[in-house]
Amino acid sequence: xxxxxxxxxxxxxxxxxxxxxxxxxxxxxxxxxxxxxxxxxxxxxxxxxxxxxxxxxxxxxxxxxxxxxxxxxxxxxxxxxxxxxxxxxxxxxxxxxxxxxxxxxxxxxxxxxxxxxxxxxxxxxxxxxxxxxxxxxxxxxxxxxxxxxxxxxxxxxxxxxxxxxxxxxxxxxxxxxxxxxxxxxxxxxxxxxxxxxxxxxxxxxxxxxxxxxxxxxxxxxxxxxxxxxxxxxxxxxxxxxxxxxxxxxxxxxxxxxxxxxxxxxxxxxxxxxxxxxxxxxxxxxxxxxxxxxxxxxxxxxxxxxxxxxxxxxxxxxxxxxxxxxxxxxxxxxxxxxxxxxxxxxxxxxxxxxxxxx
Amino acid sequence: xxxxxxxxxxxxxxxxxxxxxxxxxxxxxxxxxxxxxxxxxxxxxxxxxxxxxxxxxxxxxxxxxxxxxxxxxxxxxxxxxxxxxxxxxxxxxxxxxxxxxxxxxxxxxxxxxxxxxxxxxxxxxxxxxxxxxxxxxxxxxxxxxxxxxxxxxxxxxxxxxxxxxxxxxxxxxxxxxxxxxxxxxxxxxxxxxxxxxxxxxxxxxxxxxxxxxxxxxxxxxxxxxxxxxxxxxxxxxxxxxxxxxxxxxxxxxxxxxxxxxxxxxxxxxxxxxxxxxxxx
Numbered sequence: 001x002x003x004x005x006x007x008x009x010x011x012x013x014x015x016x017x018x019x020x021x022x023x024x025x026x027x028x029x030x031x032x033x034x035x036x037x038x039x040x041x042x043x044x045x046x047x048x049x050x051x052x053x054x055x056x057x058x059x060x061x062x063x064x065x066x067x068x069x070x071x072x073x074x075x076x077x078x079x080x081x082x083x084x085x086x087x088x089x090x091x092x093x094x095x096x097x098x099x100x101x102x103x104x105x106x107x108x109x110x111x112x113x114x115x116x117x118x119x120x121x122x123x124x125x126x127x128x129x130x131x132x133x134x135x136x137x138x139x140x141x142x143x144x145x146x147x148x149x150x151x152x153x154x155x156x157x158x159x160x161x162x163x164x165x166x167x168x169x170x171x172x173x174x175x176x177x178x179x180x181x182x183x184x185x186x187x188x189x190x191x192x193x194x195x196x197x198x199x200x201x202x203x204x205x206x207x208x209x210x211x212x213x214x215x216x217x218x219x220x221x222x223x224x225x226x227x228x229x230x231x232x233x234x235x236x237x238x239x240x241x242x243x244x245x246x247x248x249x250x251x252x253x254x255x256x257x258x259x260x261x262x263x264x265x266x267x268x269x270x271x272x273x274x275x276x277x278x279x280x281x282x283x284x285x286x287x288x289x290x291x292x293x294x295x296x297x298x299x300x301x302x303x304x305x306x307x308x309x310x311x312x313x314x315x316x317x318x319x320x321x322x323x324x325x326x327x328x329x330x331x332x333x334x335x336x337x338x339x340x341x342x343x344x345x346x347x348x349x350x351x352x353x354x355x356x357x
Numbered sequence: 358x359x360x361x362x363x364x365x366x367x368x369x370x371x372x373x374x375x376x377x378x379x380x381x382x383x384x385x386x387x388x389x390x391x392x393x394x395x396x397x398x399x400x401x402x403x404x405x406x407x408x409x410x411x412x413x414x415x416x417x418x419x420x421x422x423x424x425x426x427x428x429x430x431x432x433x434x435x436x437x438x439x440x441x442x443x444x445x446x447x448x449x450x451x452x453x454x455x456x457x458x459x460x461x462x463x464x465x466x467x468x469x470x471x472x473x474x475x476x477x478x479x480x481x482x483x484x485x486x487x488x489x490x491x492x493x494x495x496x497x498x499x500x501x502x503x504x505x506x507x508x509x510x511x512x513x514x515x516x517x518x519x520x521x522x523x524x525x526x527x528x529x530x531x532x533x534x535x536x537x538x539x540x541x542x543x544x545x546x547x548x549x550x551x552x553x554x555x556x557x558x559x560x561x562x563x564x565x566x567x568x569x570x571x572x573x574x575x576x577x578x579x580x581x582x583x584x585x586x587x588x589x590x591x592x593x594x595x596x597x598x599x600x601x602x603x604x605x606x607x608x609x610x611x612x613x614x615x616x617x618x619x620x621x622x623x624x625x626x627x628x629x630x631x632x633x634x635x636x637x
Contacts, residue, residue: 077541087557088535098542102542102543143538146542
């Protein structure tokens with residue numbers, strides 16, 4: 001039963017603000033991901049929570065107990081590092097037992113709990129091995145077990161999968177999600193990989209330049225990005241820039257300098273604002289190109305030219321040109337649009353967020 | 358025709374390779390062969406390529422088994438034990454300084470850290486004679502000249518560069534996450550040092566003690582100025598006999614060589630390349 005609270009955390013390195021007035025609350029049993037590009041402050045935040053950095057301002061609470069000035073070893077926080085950080089001079093058993101020894105746990109209980117811990121990560125057979133005798137994925141599972149065996153209040157994972165190859169990474173995502181579900185430990189997960197964040201998180205916090213850009217459930221963030229940064233970070237988003245011409249009922253209408261008018265969903269945006277419309281490949285629909293299309297003249301139907309086409313297996317990936325704007329799109333393999341061809345596309349206005357730049 | 362040509366070429370290359378190998382072996386082992394020959398030569402006069410008569414007289418004399426005034430060699434047993442004692446004490450004190458200093462230099466941002474590392478290099482960077490002449494002056498004033506403690510201090514000064522540099526490189530090569538992981542599972546910084554950092558650094562620390570040990574065992578200049586005429590270490594006996602008594606000098610040289618070879622073999626066993634690679 002543990003929750004974590006960060007209140008107005010500020011951390012500066014010289015003149016660079018790494019974490020800028022960060023507030024965060026993680027509820028008991030929740031898995032929250034800090035997502036952002038490198039240098040966004042996510043690792044700094046993690047180091048502040050774990051106690052290896054002290055914030056310039058602000059406080060940290062676990063279960064309403066202030067831990068800002070408590071040294072790392074007394075915080076009850078489990079840590080998993082990107083490079084696993086297993087102790088190479090100890091066997092898997094000794095790696096897991098070390099923390100229990102520090103707590104002066106009786107010998108038979110240590111044996112029991114280490115066994116249980118290895119079972120959780122499905123590595124029962126490996127307790128006598130040294131870390132160098134394990135694969136990367138196995139090492140990371142040992143690192144996870146080493147943190148979990150102490151039943152920490154909070155578990156922090158710092159890019160735990162980025163040293164693994166793509167296939168293993170995908171498997172481990174589900175593995176981590178499963179372990180989190182089974183152990184129910186309150187978890188903060190740091191990554192720069194949006195797919196990883198979407199798969200495992202209850203909630204995602206998107207950071208940029210030390211500030212929270214948006215937080216919410218993966219679906220919310222993907223479908224309703226709060227600003228251009230979030231939209232560009234989540235998914236393969238193209239942007240069309242313009243000025244808000246008018247707000248008409250549910251729809252906001254954006255007009256570009258080269259004369260396109262596009263309908264979309266604006267959120268707290270006013271007439272005359274400079275804004276962008278975020279177009280995701282899956283929301284670009286190709287229309288049949290027969291000459292007398294009954295939908296001619298309907299809004300959000302545009303002529304486009306296929307600039308680039310690439311076959312990526314399950315779909316075709318395109319770069320289309322509408323007037324001066326490049327957007328990404330995709331089609332089924334059966335429905336190929338060759339390079340240079342003229343196409344008609346429909347941008348579903350309900351799925352086109354209009355955002356302040 | 359062509360195959361014969363190729364064969365000839367191959368034979369030529371092979372011959373050259375063998376010659377080169379023999380030449381390098383000669384470069385490496387030549388001087389040592391001569392040392393061994395000299396140490397067992399009872400009589401060896403120019404222009405004979407090998408000694409006229411051989412025997413273990415000088416060895417016996419040096420090891421204190423035999424006493425004969427005729428061949429001018431003295432027992433080196435006291436000097437050997439003195440050298441050994443000085444070396445052991447030097448290692449203990451130098452490492453007691455080097456481990457904390459090396460750890461601090463590796464793990465904390467110390468103002469002028471590089472400069473401090475450079476300071477340890479000083480006694481080895483300058484010509485040693487002027488340094489020790491000046492030191493003799495100081496040591497004479499405070500009564501350390503001609504004493505074993507004085508010589509030990511000089512050896513520590515000279516050896517500390519290996520101690521601190523290798524130690525700090527070793528600690529630097531240990532990823533900080535290994536220590537942070539220990540802290541996160543409840544070990545305080547002292548326990549983290551003794552249970553994680555120190556065992557991981559052990560090979561490097563051993564290597565650095567061996568360097569300090571060998572440096573002390575072979576140290577000449579400082580001992581010459583500070584120690585003589587009262588403190589006579591093994592290199593001192595070697596020096597005093599090298600001018601006139603080649604046999605005796607060779608015996609001492611071989612004895613000085615033994616610990617070096619032993620320890621170098623030991624280092625090679627335990628030392629990983631990255632510790633040396635991480636230096637500087």
